[in-house]
Amino acid sequence: MPVTEAPSLDALLKVMARLRDKDTGCPWDVVQDFPTIAPFTIEESYEVADAIRRGPEPAMLVDELGDLLLQVVYHARMAEERGWFRFEDVAAGSAAKMIRRHPHVFGDADASKAVDIWEEQKESERAARAETGVLAGIAAGLPGLTRAAKLTKRAARVGFDWPDASAVLDKLDEEAAELRAELPQADPARLADEVGDLLFVLANLARKLDLDPELCMDQANRKFERRFGAIEAALATEGRTPADATLEEMEESWREAKRQGL
Numbered sequence: 001m002p003v004t005e006a007p008s009l010d011a012l013l014k015v016m017a018r019l020r021d022k023d024t025g026c027p028w029d030v031v032q033d034f035p036t037i038a039p040f041t042i043e044e045s046y047e048v049a050d051a052i053r054r055g056p057e058p059a060m061l062v063d064e065l066g067d068l069l070l071q072v073v074y075h076a077r078m079a080e081e082r083g084w085f086r087f088e089d090v091a092a093g094s095a096a097k098m099i100r101r102h103p104h105v106f107g108d109a110d111a112s113k114a115v116d117i118w119e120e121q122k123e124s125e126r127a128a129r130a131e132t133g134v135l136a137g138i139a140a141g142l143p144g145l146t147r148a149a150k151l152t153k154r155a156a157r158v159g160f161d162w163p164d165a166s167a168v169l170d171k172l173d174e175e176a177a178e179l180r181a182e183l184p185q186a187d188p189a190r191l192a193d194e195v196g197d198l199l200f201v202l203a204n205l206a207r208k209l210d211l212d213p214e215l216c217m218d219q220a221n222r223k224f225e226r227r228f229g230a231i232e233a234a235l236a237t238e239g240r241t242p243a244d245a246t247l248e249e250m251e252e253s254w255r256e257a258k259r260q261g262l
Contacts (some may be wrong), residue, residue, distance in 0.1 A: 012070065013087055016077045034078060041071040042141075053218070097125075119157075134158055145213035148203035165208040172201045223262075230257035 044067045051057065051064040065144040076087035101121040103109035109117055122249045134157070145166050162168045168242065179194040206213035231253040235245055242250060 012073055013077075016070070016073045020077055020081065023092075032074075032078075034075065037071070037074055037078070041068075041075070043170040044068045044071050098123060104233075143214055144199065145203045146207075148200045149213050152204050153207060162204070162208065165205060168201060168205045168208050172198070172205065175201050226262045227254055227257040230262055 015049055018024070019026045022030055044064070048061070048064045048068050051061045054060065072090065073087060076085070076090050080086045099106045101118050102114070103117060104111040104114050113158050122137070129137075131137050135151055135154055138147060140147070140152065142150065152161065162171065175194065175198045179191070182190045182194050203213040231245075232242060233249050234253045234256070235241060235249075
């Protein structure tokens with residue numbers, strides 16, 4: 001049966017098997033491996049998040065979710081070719097995990113303790129994988145700000161944490177002073193270390209304020225894009241570009257954009 005006649009998950013699995021066929025498949029797809037596909041998986045995850053942030057656009061979201069699902073199917077197919085597991089094993093494992101972590105839904109556990117139960121189950125799973133230590137299981141491949149927040153959130157569960165956001169701000173002042181002290185020497189390694197400390201503290205400040213540091217950074221990036229776009233638009237009315245303007249002129253346009261709430 002042609003895969004186009006079966007618009008379903010089974011069809012997607014057949015499409016991937018066809019693409020990976022060593023004799024009749026796509027030359028690009030056939031030579032891919034886990035390390036080469038992993039960056040695309042990360043990229044597709046971000047594109048799903050971006051589609052969600054853009055607002056209620058179902059057509060865009062369904063398209064991006066499909067791209068992300070394709071990544072799961074891709075990895076599962078490569079694993080099946082090696083005799084490791086199949087897509088069905090991935091799906092079954094995920095379902096079993098959700099049931100295990102939600103005994104208040106699929107059993108008779110107290111629903112008011114859902115968060116504690118979830119964490120206990122995750123800790124038990126880490127122990128089963130022989131992952132020891134308070135910080136075990138936090139993926140090294142996470143975005144830096146997200147990983148910083150997760151590391152310290154985990155440490156906070158055993159009491160290793162700043163008492164409040166004000167204390168984090170004090171630490172931020174301390175780290176900023178240390179960075180300033182390194183500026184005259186301008187040693188790249190030392191500067192990178194101090195900037196890293198500063199970013200780490202900022203991630204924790206967001207966590208203490210119950211904010212997602214990555215979303216905060218994304219909002220700041222978008223704000224910069226809007227305001228710089230306003231600079232370009234203002235200069236364009238004069239037939240100029242930022243390359244033709246002085247810093248003072250661009251800063252005035254920036255302040256105007258800020259006054260307009262951009």
